[in-house]
Amino acid sequence: MPDDCFSAISSFLSSMAKLISHKTLLSTCLMLMLLINSCKFGASSEEITAFFIFGDSTVDTGNNNYTNTIAENSANYKPYGQRFFGEPTGRFSDGRVIVDLIAEYAKLPLIPPFLEASADFTNGANFASGGAGILPETNKGTVIDLPTQLKNYEAVQKTLVEKLGEIRAKELISEAVYFISLGIKQRLYGWLSGKSKNAGTLSPCNLCLHGHW
Structure with a gap:
């Protein structure tokens, strides 16, 4: 594993351990295993043209600041x-989230939230929303659910075509990294509290894909 990637992971663990609960720590560890695998086996940072992020509070970088969500x-x-x-x-x-570290490793700027009015999406976009779940019904009406996140991604695609032209936009999109972190807390809550009958049938979606998605 590259030294800079290891240092970033160590710093992230130290920061998060001071702030998060045991449930969230387990969720974070799952994502860190993904990051380690990406650093070791994934595409080199020079190959990454853009970074698109979908998910929940584990990767939200500010979209919920622009929504009428609840305090939680x-x-x-x-x-x-x-x-x-x-x-x-x-x-x-209390600092950065895991996708910030991946962007740094890829030599990209911090990826802006989709709802940020001044956002430039030529390096990617973050569609995640704290509180979103695997099912669209999770926190319905107070968060940006996954189907809506995908619609927002389609809007960004159109924006990139208008700005860069169809050929360049397709190249950027096809060589981008796509990251999804969704449903971990939802399933952990079911496991640890025993309150969800669907906990055993829901699978956390935590994928990092390079290429077409």
């Missing part, structure tokens, strides 16, 4: 963001 699914208050940004940014962390 908000991260726009202290102590969120204090360690790295100095202020809350909408990330459910």
Whole structure:
């Protein structure tokens, strides 16, 4: 594993351990295993043209700041963001989240949330929404569910074609990295609380795909 990737993972673990619960820590460990695998076996950072992110609070970088969500699914208050940004940014962390570290490793800028008005999507977009689940019914009406996230991705595709032209946009999209982190907390809650009859049938979706998606 590259030294810079190992350092990023170590720093992330140290930061998150001070803020998160045991349930979330297990979820984070699952994502870290994915990151380690990506660093070791994935495409080199020079090959990555853009980064598109879908999911829940584990990777939300601020979309819920622009929605009428509930307090439980908000991260726009202290102590969120204090360690790295100095202020809350909408990330459910006291600093960065895992996709920020992947973007850094890929030599990309921090990927902006889709709902940020001034966002430039030529390096990718983050569609994740804290509180979203595997099922669209999860926190319905207060978060951006996965079907809506996919529609937002289609809108970004059209924007890129208008800005870059069809050929260049297709090249960027086909060589991009696609990251999904969704349903981990939903399933863990069912496992650990015994309150979900569907916990055994739902599978966490935590994938990192390179190429077409």
